[in-house]
Every structure is written in C-alpha cells, then in structure tokens.
Amino acid sequence: MIAQSSTTTVKTTCPYCGVGCGVLATPQADGSVAISGDPDHPANFGRLCSKGSALGETLSLDGRLLHPEINGRRTDWDEALDLVAAKFRAAIDEYGPNSVAIYGSGQLLTEDYYVANKLMKGFVGSANIDTNSRLCMASSVAGHKRAFGSDTVPGNYEDLELADLIVLVGSNLAWCHPVLYQRIAAAKASRPDMRVVVIDPRRTATADIADLHLPIQSDGDSALFVGLLAHLSRNGFADQRFVDQHTSGAEAALMVAEDWPLERVAAASGAPAEDIARFYEWFAATEKAVTVYSQGVNQSAAGTDKVNAIINCHLLTGRIGRRGMGPFSVTGQPNAMGGREVGGLANMLAAHMDFTEEAIERVGRFWGTSSVATKPGLKAVDLFAAMARGEIKAVWIMATNPVDSMPDADGVRAALRACPFVVVSDMNARTDTAVEAHVRLPAAGWGEKEGTVTNSERRLSRQRPFLALPGDARPDWWIIKEVAQRLGFRAAFRYSSPAEIFAEHVALSAFENDGKRDFDLSGLVGADYASIAPTQWPVRGKPMARMFGDGDFFTPDRKARFVPVAPPPVIPTSPGSLVLNTGRVRDHWHTMTRTGKAARLSAHYAEPFVEINPADASRFNIRGATLARVGNGQGSAILRAIVTDRQPRGQLFVPMHWTDQFSSNGRIDALVRSKTDPVSGQPALKMAQCHIEPVRVRLYGFFVSAQPPKLTGLYWAVAQTMGGTRGELAWFDEPADWEAWLRTSFDLPPAARMRSLVDERSGRRSYAVLEGGRLILALYASPDPVIVSRQWATELLHAEGLSASAVLAGRPGAYMPDKGAIVCSCFSVGANTIAAAIAGEGCDTVEAVGRCTKAGTNCGSCRPEIRRIIERVHVAVG
Amino acid sequence: MTTRHRLVVVGAGMASGRALEHIFAKAPGQYEVTLFGAEPRGNYSRLMLSPVLAGEKTFEEAVTHDAAWYARHGVRTRFGEHVTAIDRHRKLVISRGGETPYDTLVIATGSAPFILPIAGKELPGVLAFRDLDDVEAMIAVASRPGTSAVVIGGGLLGLEAAAALRLRGMAVTVIHAAEHLMNRQLDAVAGRMLQRAFEDRGIEVLCNAQTAAIVGHGKAEAVVLDDGRLCPADIVVMAVGIRPETRIATDAGIHVERGIVVDDQMRTSDPHIFALGECVEHNGVCYGLVAPLYDMAEVLADTLAGRAASFQPVETATQLKVTGISIYSAGDFASRDGHEEIVLQDEEGGVYKRLVLQDDRIVGAVLYGETGDGPWFFDLLKQRTPTADKRNMLVFGQAYQGSAPMDPMEAVAASLVNRHTCNGLLNSATKRAA
Numbered sequence A: 001m002i003a004q005s006s007t008t009t010v011k012t013t014c015p016y017c018g019v020g021c022g023v024l025a026t027p028q029a030d031g032s033v034a035i036s037g038d039p040d041h042p043a044n045f046g047r048l049c050s051k052g053s054a055l056g057e058t059l060s061l062d063g064r065l066l067h068p069e070i071n072g073r074r075t076d077w078d079e080a081l082d083l084v085a086a087k088f089r090a091a092i093d094e095y096g097p098n099s100v101a102i103y104g105s106g107q108l109l110t111e112d113y114y115v116a117n118k119l120m121k122g123f124v125g126s127a128n129i130d131t132n133s134r135l136c137m138a139s140s141v142a143g144h145k146r147a148f149g150s151d152t153v154p155g156n157y158e159d160l161e162l163a164d165l166i167v168l169v170g171s172n173l174a175w176c177h178p179v180l181y182q183r184i185a186a187a188k189a190s191r192p193d194m195r196v197v198v199i200d201p202r203r204t205a206t207a208d209i210a211d212l213h214l215p216i217q218s219d220g221d222s223a224l225f226v227g228l229l230a231h232l233s234r235n236g237f238a239d240q241r242f243v244d245q246h247t248s249g250a251e252a253a254l255m256v257a258e259d260w261p262l263e264r265v266a267a268a269s270g271a272p273a274e275d276i277a278r279f280y281e282w283f284a285a286t287e288k289a290v291t292v293y294s295q296g297v298n299q300s301a302a303g304t305d306k307v308n309a310i311i312n313c314h315l316l317t318g319r320i321g322r323r324g325m326g327p328f329s330v331t332g333q334p335n336a337m338g339g340r341e342v343g344g345l346a347n348m349l350a351a352h353m354d355f356t357e358e359a360i361e362r363v364g365r366f367w368g369t370s371s372v373a374t375k376p377g378l379k380a381v382d383l384f385a386a387m388a389r390g391e392i393k394a395v396w397i398m399a400t401n402p403v404d405s406m407p408d409a410d411g412v413r414a415a416l417r418a419c420p421f422v423v424v425s426d427m428n429a430r431t432d433t434a435v436e437a438h439v440r441l442p443a444a445g446w447g448e449k450e451g452t453v454t455n456s457e458r459r460l461s462r463q464r465p466f467l468a469l470p471g472d473a474r475p476d477w478w479i480i481k482e483v484a485q486r487l488g489f490r491a492a493f494r495y496s497s498p499a500e501i502f503a504e505h506v507a508l509s510a511f512e513n514d515g516k517r518d519f520d521l522s523g524l525v526g527a528d529y530a531s532i533a534p535t536q537w538p539v540r541g542k543p544m545a546r547m548f549g550d551g552d553f554f555t556p557d558r559k560a561r562f563v564p565v566a567p568p569p570v571i572p573t574s575p576g577s578l579v580l581n582t583g584r585v586r587d588h589w590h591t592m593t594r595t596g597k598a599a600r601l602s603a604h605y606a607e608p609f610v611e612i613n614p615a616d617a618s619r620f621n622i623r624g625a626t627l628a629r630v631g632n633g634q635g636s637a638i639l640r641a642i643v644t645d646r647q648p649r650g651q652l653f654v655p656m657h658w659t660d661q662f663s664s665n666g667r668i669d670a671l672v673r674s675k676t677d678p679v680s681g682q683p684a685l686k687m688a689q690c691h692i693e694p695v696r697v698r699l700y701g702f703f704v705s706a707q708p709p710k711l712t713g714l715y716w717a718v719a720q721t722m723g724g725t726r727g728e729l730a731w732f733d734e735p736a737d738w739e740a741w742l743r744t745s746f747d748l749p750p751a752a753r754m755r756s757l758v759d760e761r762s763g764r765r766s767y768a769v770l771e772g773g774r775l776i777l778a779l780y781a782s783p784d785p786v787i788v789s790r791q792w793a794t795e796l797l798h799a800e801g802l803s804a805s806a807v808l809a810g811r812p813g814a815y816m817p818d819k820g821a822i823v824c825s826c827f828s829v830g831a832n833t834i835a836a837a838i839a840g841e842g843c844d845t846v847e848a849v850g851r852c853t854k855a856g857t858n859c860g861s862c863r864p865e866i867r868r869i870i871e872r873v874h875v876a877v878g
Numbered sequence B: 001m002t003t004r005h006r007l008v009v010v011g012a013g014m015a016s017g018r019a020l021e022h023i024f025a026k027a028p029g030q031y032e033v034t035l036f037g038a039e040p041r042g043n044y045s046r047l048m049l050s051p052v053l054a055g056e057k058t059f060e061e062a063v064t065h066d067a068a069w070y071a072r073h074g075v076r077t078r079f080g081e082h083v084t085a086i087d088r089h090r091k092l093v094i095s096r097g098g099e100t101p102y103d104t105l106v107i108a109t110g111s112a113p114f115i116l117p118i119a120g121k122e123l124p125g126v127l128a129f130r131d132l133d134d135v136e137a138m139i140a141v142a143s144r145p146g147t148s149a150v151v152i153g154g155g156l157l158g159l160e161a162a163a164a165l166r167l168r169g170m171a172v173t174v175i176h177a178a179e180h181l182m183n184r185q186l187d188a189v190a191g192r193m194l195q196r197a198f199e200d201r202g203i204e205v206l207c208n209a210q211t212a213a214i215v216g217h218g219k220a221e222a223v224v225l226d227d228g229r230l231c232p233a234d235i236v237v238m239a240v241g242i243r244p245e246t247r248i249a250t251d252a253g254i255h256v257e258r259g260i261v262v263d264d265q266m267r268t269s270d271p272h273i274f275a276l277g278e279c280v281e282h283n284g285v286c287y288g289l290v291a292p293l294y295d296m297a298e299v300l301a302d303t304l305a306g307r308a309a310s311f312q313p314v315e316t317a318t319q320l321k322v323t324g325i326s327i328y329s330a331g332d333f334a335s336r337d338g339h340e341e342i343v344l345q346d347e348e349g350g351v352y353k354r355l356v357l358q359d360d361r362i363v364g365a366v367l368y369g370e371t372g373d374g375p376w377f378f379d380l381l382k383q384r385t386p387t388a389d390k391r392n393m394l395v396f397g398q399a400y401q402g403s404a405p406m407d408p409m410e411a412v413a414a415s416l417v418n419r420h421t422c423n424g425l426l427n428s429a430t431k432r433a434a
Helices: A077-095 A111-122 A138-148 A159-164 A178-190 A205-209 A221-232 A238-248 A250-257 A262-269 A271-287 A304-316 A336-342 A356-368 A380-388 A407-420 A475-486 A498-510 A613-621 A739-743 A790-798 A802-807 A831-840 A846-851 A862-878 B014-026 B048-053 B069-070 B131-142 B155-167 B188-200 B247-251 B290-304 B373-381 B386-393 B408-412 B419-433
Strands: A010-013 A024-027 A032-037 A100-104 A129-131 A166-171 A195-199 A213-216 A288-294 A326-329 A395-398 A420-428 A439-441 A450-455 A461-464 A578-585 A610-613 A626-633 A637-645 A651-655 A690-695 A698-703 A715-721 A724-731 A755-759 A762-770 A776-783 A823-824 B006-011 B033-035 B078-080 B084-086 B092-095 B097-100 B104-107 B111-115 B148-152 B171-176 B204-205 B210-215 B222-225 B230-232 B235-238 B243-245 B260-262 B274-275 B281-283 B317-318 B327-330 B340-348 B351-358 B360-367
Touching: A010 A461, A077 A100, A077 A395, A077 A420, A077 A439, A077 A475, A100 A111, A100 A380, A111 A129, A111 A356, A111 A450, A111 A475, A111 A498, A138 A304, A138 A326, A159 A178, A159 A288, A159 A326, A159 B247, A166 A271, A178 A205, A195 A205, A195 A271, A205 A862, A213 A271, A213 B014, A221 A250, A221 A262, A221 A271, A221 A304, A238 A304, A250 A304, A262 A271, A271 B188, A288 B188, A336 A450, A336 A498, A356 A498, A356 B033, A356 B104, A380 A407, A450 A498, A610 A626, A613 A637, A626 A762, A637 B360, A690 B014, A698 A790, A724 A776, A724 A790, A739 B014, A755 A802, A762 A802, A776 A790, A776 A802, A802 B340, A802 B351, A823 A831, A823 A862, A831 A846, A846 A862, B006 B014, B006 B097, B014 B033, B048 B131, B048 B155, B084 B247, B131 B155, B131 B235, B148 B155, B148 B222, B148 B230, B155 B171, B155 B235, B171 B222, B188 B204, B188 B327, B188 B351, B188 B360, B243 B274, B274 B290, B317 B373, B327 B373, B360 B373
Parallel strands: A100 A129, A100 A395, A166 A195, A166 A288, A195 A213, A288 A326, A395 A420, A420 A439, A578 A651, A610 A637, B006 B033, B006 B104, B033 B078, B104 B274, B148 B171, B148 B235, B171 B204, B260 B281
Antiparallel strands: A010 A024, A024 A032, A450 A461, A578 A690, A610 A651, A626 A637, A626 A690, A698 A724, A698 A776, A715 A724, A755 A762, A755 B340, A762 A776, B084 B092, B092 B097, B111 B243, B210 B222, B222 B230, B317 B327, B327 B360, B340 B351, B351 B360
C-alpha cells in the first residue's frame, strides 16, 4: 500500500529519459496514482511515452529497501550513518582523500548531486566522484567543451519541429526518447517536405519514418561526418563569414577531411555511396538542419571525436543556435544534465567550472573551504579498476547499478567484493549492486522526494512529491549531508530542505560569473522554489532558448573550435567473431529496477534476447526463438535468438537491461571490455567482439505463476505480469521428478494438486495448478521453443472458472481468438487484433487503427509498429 | 406376377430391425418377410434399457419399429414365439405355431447373459439385464423403499444398471472381479476415476472381488464373496458378460464356434441361411457393440439385394450411458512396445484423456470427463490419419486444430521486428481478407 500525502494533482517531471517530460500525478482514493502528461510542460505538451504512462504501476513498495541495513541486518539511521562516516573517515585519515569515492547517477536530483559533489570535492578533498553519466554523456560533454569552451547544448526541442532536415545519428529515438520522436513525426506529418535521415547500423523502429536510412558499420559515423565536412567545403556550402569571425581551426579540420572523398567514406562507413551522396546533398542544401545524436555516438572509443565531427559540420555552415538548426545531444537520463551542471563528474569541479587555479580558489571561497580538490578524480572505468587494485578503501554508490551497467561488469562485481567498505543508497532492496553492499541505505524515490532536474534542452523542471516517505526512506541529499556532518563538516552542510540547496547552487552558478560561464542561473536568485516553472538556462535576465546564434562562445577568445577528426581505423573482427552492439528496448529503462515492476512494460520484451541477421544465423546455426550463447574471453550470456534482417550482417544486438534479478545469464555488459574514449573516458559499450553459438537445450519451458518462483540450475528469465510472474525456462537436463521440481521451484502448498499433460515420446509436457478455478501455476515444457501464446497465458492469471484442459493446451481454442503479441502497452492491444482491424475493418492508417482498437491512441510509442503492421497487411492483401 | 421370395428372420433385436430397414430400401418388394421374436414385443433399442431403468426415458421411446411400420412393409410378425428348430432340408423353421417355410433364413438371435455358475444363481431375484422383462422386474423391487441391489460385474452393462438402480433409490453394491471398473474399455486411472464418481453417488464399489455364492431363503437375500464378506441384496443383477445365442444353429448342424460362423457376406455354412448380430462370429471375433452390428445389417441387406458387399470389421468405440459421467474409449490402449502415449491428467477436475499412438497414428483412446472429442479421435483412428502436424494440440481436440497457428518466434518474442512474426501476421491477415 502506498502512503499518500494528498489527493490533489501534482506537477512533476518524469524520472526516465533526458526528454524530461512534465507529468501530472494524482493520488487516488484507492492508493493508486493516476498519471498523465502535463499539457503545459514545454518538453512534451501533454504527451507521455509507454514508460511514462505506466509510472503509476511502478510505485508499489514491493522490493523496496525501507530500512537501513548493515551486513544485511536492519538497523536505524544513526548506526548506519555513524558507520559510513567512521569508515570513510578512517580511510581518508589512513590512505588519504583519494582512497574514497562516490559513484552517483543521472537519476539523482540536482540538489542531491550538488551536496555529494560539494562533499567530495570541497571537503573530502578528492574529485573521486563520478557517475553513470560517464556511460552516457561524457563524450558529448567533452565534445561540447572542445568546440564551445563549455558543456552547452545550443538548441532546443522546438528546433526538431522547425527543421527541414533531421539527421538522427546513433539514436533510436522512437524507443529511447519516444516523445521527441512523436514531436518529429507530428511535424513531418504536417510538413511532408521535412526530411529525416537515420544513421544507424540497425534498421530500428526510428528508421521507419526515415526518408533515408544509412546502415553504417559501428563507428562508421565518424567517416560519414568527416566526409560531410569535406563535401560541404568542397562544394561551397561553408558559411565563410561565420567561420572567419566566430571559429578557429577550420583549416586543420578540413585538411584532414579532404582525405575523405565519397568512395573512402563509403568503404569506411559501410553505407552505400549513392545513399551517402544523397545525404550529403540534402544536408548541404538544407539550412535548417538538426543533427540529433545519442548513445550510438557517445558510447564509443572515438565518441568525442564523433561529437566534434558532427559539430564541425554545423560550425562550417554556421548552422548553430538559430531556429531549426544545430547539433543536438539528447541525454539518456532524467538528470544527466543537472549532474553536469553541479560538476558531478570526476573531471569537473562545480557549476561548469574546471580544475583551474582560478576556479578552485573561487569555489573554495564560495564554499568556505580550503580543501578543494585540485585535480580531476577517477572516471568510472578507472575508479573500478583502482578499486580492483585495492586502492579504493570505501565507496558509496547512489541510485545506480554498475554491476550491470558498467563494461566488464563481472570485473566491477569483483572490484566491489574486493573493496573493504561498500555503501549503496537505493530505493531497491535487491539490485545486483545492492546485494554486494556492506551498508544499504533506503533512499526516497520518485514521487517521494523533491528537487530539480534538467533535461536535454537545458530546461530545469521541478520534481515534486505526492507520496509520503515509506518506512525509513530519506532523500539522498539528507543522507549525504548527515554523513558530511558526521565527517565533521557541520557548518557547510546544515541544509534543511532542497530549496536551500538549490538556492546555493543558483548562487554558485552566478558567483563571479558576469557572463563568462555558460551555466548561469542568476535570474533565479530569490526565486520561489515551490513554484519554479520549467526554465531554460542560462537565466540571466531571461531564459535563453538558444545559445551561440550570436557566435559568442565560451573559449578564451570567444570563438568556437573546429577539431580535426581522423576517422578511426576499422577494427578488424577475428574470424568467427561478430560485433556486439548493446542498447535499449522501448518499454524498459536502465536495469529495470523501475520498469521491471510494471506488467504493461514487461510484456513488450519479457526476456533478454540477441538479434542476429538471417545470414549470420544460418552461418552460426542459430534458429530463431532458440537460445544462443553469446560470449567472448571476458564473459558470456544466454539469450533468446531473434533472427531479423533489421540487424546487419556481422553484428549482434543485445539489450543492456537484464540483470541477475530478471534472468539467469542476461548481463550483457559482462562481455564488454573496458575500452574508453581517450578524451571523455566514456566506455565503448556498443562495440565488443564476441562469438555466438547455439545452446544445447534439453527442454524449453514457459510458465505463468501467481507467486514468484525460486529458480536455479537452469536458464530462466522472469517478468512481472498482471497478478503474477511469467517466465522463460530452459533445462539442460530434464528434472528426474517433475512434480517435486515444480513444488520446490514454485513453493506450492502440499495440498496443491497437479494437473498435467504428458507426451513422453515428444517430450512435451504441461502442468497446471488451479485453486477454485483460478490459476496458481501453468508451466509448459517442450524440446523445441514452447509454442504457447505468452499473452494468452498471462491473461489466465486473472481468469476465473478455468478448466485444466483450457490451461494445459497453452493456447485458446477456436472460440477464443489470440490477440497476439502486445503492441500497444497502454490498452493491451495485440498484433493479431491490429492486423484484423486493418484487414477486416479496412483501417488503413494508424489513426483508423486507433479509432477501431484504441491502439496507439494514448502514449503513441507503438505507432511505428502499427504503421509497420499496416504496411505488411497491405503488401499481403495487395 | 412371380411369387415373392420368402425371407424368415429369427430374432427381433436391433440388428434385425436395422437389416430389415436396409432390405426394404435396397430391394423393395423383393422379399416377403416373416419376423420371429422371442419377446412378446417388436424391435426396440436395447441400448435404451438403461435410461428406461433409470426412469429417464419411457419404453415407448426405446421402440424402434412399431406395428404401423411392420404393416407398411408387409412384415408378418410372430412376436412371443420361440423358434425351436430349423429344418434345413425342407427349408423351414419350427415354432409353437407350426412350420414356416423360407427361401432365405436370417438368424439374429443375439446373445444371452452369462450367468456365473455359482450356488444360488437360480434363486428368485437373480436377474440379468437383457430385456424389458428384466427391467420391469428390477423396477418392481426398486419401487419398494429400503431395498438393496448387488450388481455383479463392473462393465458397461453392470454400471449402467447400478447407476439406474441407485437413481431408483436402491442401496447398490457393484462387485467387480478385475482390478478396476470397465477394465476392457478403461485403463487403471480412468477406472479409478470412474469408481470415485460411482462412490460419490453413494454406490459401493468392490473391485478385485470374487463372488462365491448367492444365498437366501426362497429368494436372493445376499451375495457372499470368497473372502467371506456378505452383501445384502433384494435383487442380484448378473452383468458379467454375454455369450452368443447359437442353439438353433448348432442343432441344425450349421458351423458354429463361439458364435455362428459367417463369411464376409453374413452367410453361414448353409448358403440359404444368413446370420448377423451378437450371435455371429466373423473371423474368430464375436461382437457386442452396436456399431459393427449395424454394419452387418447393411452388408446383409446388400447381399440379399444382390449387390456386392462385405463386412469389414472396424474399430469400435464405447461410451458409457450414465447421466453425468462421460467416458469414451476406443481402440487398443494397452501400454506396449511401439505405443506412445499422450496423457492429460486432471483427476481433481474429473478429466482424463489418454491417446495411444503408434507410427504417428492414433490406435487407442480413453477419455474420461471430457469426451466431446471422442468421435473426432475415433475418426482419426479409423482413417489412420497421420497426426504429426497436429500432435501438440491433438489431445485437446478439434476446437484447437487450425486455430491461431503459432510461430515459436511470435510466441517467445513480443517483438514485431522480425520476419517470422511478420510472416505470421501476413498469413492471418491474408486469410481474413480472402
């Protein structure tokens, strides 16, 4: 039961991606919370994606950490905080400030981040505070700083609607930033001349609205933009006035680029030359061009160079900071930007100031401390490497799950086990990281805490609480300041509310700024914290919607810098190896700690999977829907094989979401080496080498269960569903005694009677346990992947008057149509229902399908998929 | 006008009734028929005796041919008149009413209940369950309050009698010699479930029970088991089996083994004499279920109409006619080498289905509780239809065939990003559009 604090509607901000949508949350009398998009928020104007729409389903206290724990023992705050402070103090005293570290998260609020950063850099005296933003944004930060002298996103979301050409690079916007995708799709629908180019190795859902899809090899985008720079220059598309007056370094960048004619770009990028040529022509001819980029660019060993290769093209054409144009980094986390603003990365100091003597002195004066760290600390990958070497004596991990999300994830786990003192503050009692902690601190979550976040267009928005704090949970800022005080820094951490912290943060941004630093909130000095509306920074007089339109940058000479970029050599894959690309699915986010609780979101993909091109599948003897082992010298994962020509040859795609909490062998980042970008330190999470082989499975299984199971010794993957758990299984040896195995694994009461279907010869068997016509357990096993409609089976959990036959069959009889795989999470509309509406009711547009089935009429995240079904049905019928 | 061929039929049971219908249809006007029946009534369905006994149907509903029908077809009926002998040389039959000449004779004397050779079997109150007289005798006793019945034999007939008598209010005990009820049609699991269903109705069931004697003073009062147990009984119903009724054929020197031996055309060793029904033996097999008897009737009619026809025995299916209990059994369901089984077991829910396959074809089926698909399985069995393409859903029956064809890819991955799902969609959509 969720404790309510009120029943009035609260304006807050979504805790998922960097779009930063406004959310209206209204606690209901029954304890649930109604969620809708905030029509007044400039990020989304009322839209929400499937994840945002389902936020209400993620608020249960199931699995929450509600009390402090020391070595798994419940304790009170005083004991836990005293211990944390004592251990950190002891390490600092004995081994120096650099023996301790904080590893934070883009999900912390700005106020939390500010206090953590101030503690480490200002008072502990070490810059060993890095965050998961290192995995997400670091190359964009570094690229921005190299080009602009500041970490500034020049444009805003409106530019996506004003542009005549949108280039999406390494961004599956349709699934990862669905509301921005919807805004683009709507703009394109109203202005059909608007063009969209998608640059991605995979033919993603985003590619479905593309006028041109360039299927590049991994990191082929580098050559593509270097070649574009050359093309623009060669063909007279440079804005010479802008280049001359407001930039420097163009000659050097062009000199490198000139070695990249079209043919060489085609060879290096892997895209067809004629398609590249068309892209170049479109870009050259279109003044209003926005280049949107995300993880495909950032998560690369050449990420920073790629960012600059993109920015170079916009600088050369002067297309920056004006309506409908510019390079646009979209962030993955709700507050990666806020983290950057406070300086919550190891290579920043605070408030967009670096470790210059002047800044160190200024910040020390502002904070009233003489112990400000004087040099950058350890970036994420280096931090865990140092931990593995025994150099980190105490670490505090906040709101993130590095055991799953870091490269060399098994190495990270080993490093934590080697670390003498590990603190985790989190909402969840069990994450793969939290289980490694000596001390677990219960953090307040979304809806419970208040503060600010900043989205990808530099817009600050308030997160506001609408739920009471559960158990002993406390906001992160409170936990951090309590430890800070216990470390002896009482005066500097005497905060009693996030408003006070925010005011200090505002003051620091304005402190001796005078327009010299981009991050400047001086316009918010004295603002009423409670009522701050979504606001873009910098806020000097008034908020600035766009930056650099006037050609004024934050380098010492106020000119933007071209960065010469030499595309990296193509990394040869060894024979039998494939390139492993990791990424995201539509309805999950990060390591599923939140989305994994929502049945609606867990239905889209309920299992970790690997996508493989049909040619590779046949080469490596991988059949669709079977299990495959993807591995390399560093680790291995067992995944469901999806054979699809959306995946290019030579490359595998595996989502990064699955953890040991949801599957037996799904942690794909264990396979990724700790190779990082030399400038940003961001790991190359999208380019590991691996091999793939079929898994010798004795029996495949699928179950739905009212109770969560306890599974060991086999392949398993579980997902939340309405009223229970669904799961995929595979046995490498058949259980000797099935009934005993079922009773143990599903903790069935002794009185539970088993109903069964057994075909010994084929090996196929089903079991059902019913209680008063309601399903307790249904399990299906078969030597081949189980052919049971997952959607139908999960609905059994809330059916009544069931007969054993109806359950054991594993699919509806002729009288009960199977609605098919769920496409629309909001209304639970399946592919078969949609196809029937198209073929049977003549619905030939997404809108018509929506009128007929409601599919796609709420969040709209599934609209690309509906469009694809329409096309398919039409091809089939026509 | 030529003299019509004289056809004499001995026995007015279900087989002869059906045969006459076919004869009049296939050879209209060709035969002048005389029909003898030992019972003082015309053809009726013996299958309906159970519901008549149970009080669920009236005897009138069981009658298959009435006086008007006989009149319409010119059948001379000689009901209540035993045929005592056949004179093959003179081609006539002898009965109380004299001699009746035939050109062609059909013996359809059916079967007689098998009576255990035990002490007390002649006592009044010891009954068979064969004809309407038996039924009326049972009803007469059952109508007295507080009476009890022992049914010896837990096969089809005995169980139908037991259930019916219970419905009539009697205390009923079933004594069955084998390990489980209906052991010729059911396996142990289904037999056990059936026993539980009978026990739930208040019928006592004793399996592995051997009857030693029937005792009583001047009438049956109890059944004694060989272990000494005593089961009180106002009536004792013997339902331990049947034997073909062959006496007149044997006496006439016609070839008889267990039954009257017939060829594929239903002809006995005398070319002018035919036989059909439970009294015959064909290729060493005697039949007791109605389906093959009806097949015989059709073959006989064709033969008498001068058409080529031959009796091909087919598998037979069994259904128990006890209201509220559904059983369907067909074919060979023994566990043996080469037999593969698909078993659906839900004892708690009262459902059990066991299909036995050999070489990809159904050879046997036992259904308990849900029997609606019995005829479909039986059809697959008779047609020897290969089942590989439907094996996964086979046991769930016809409603599950052809519905929602599923691709494993579609099942495991909700994703629409793959071709496999795409193809699945195409197929269903194309079908709908067609």
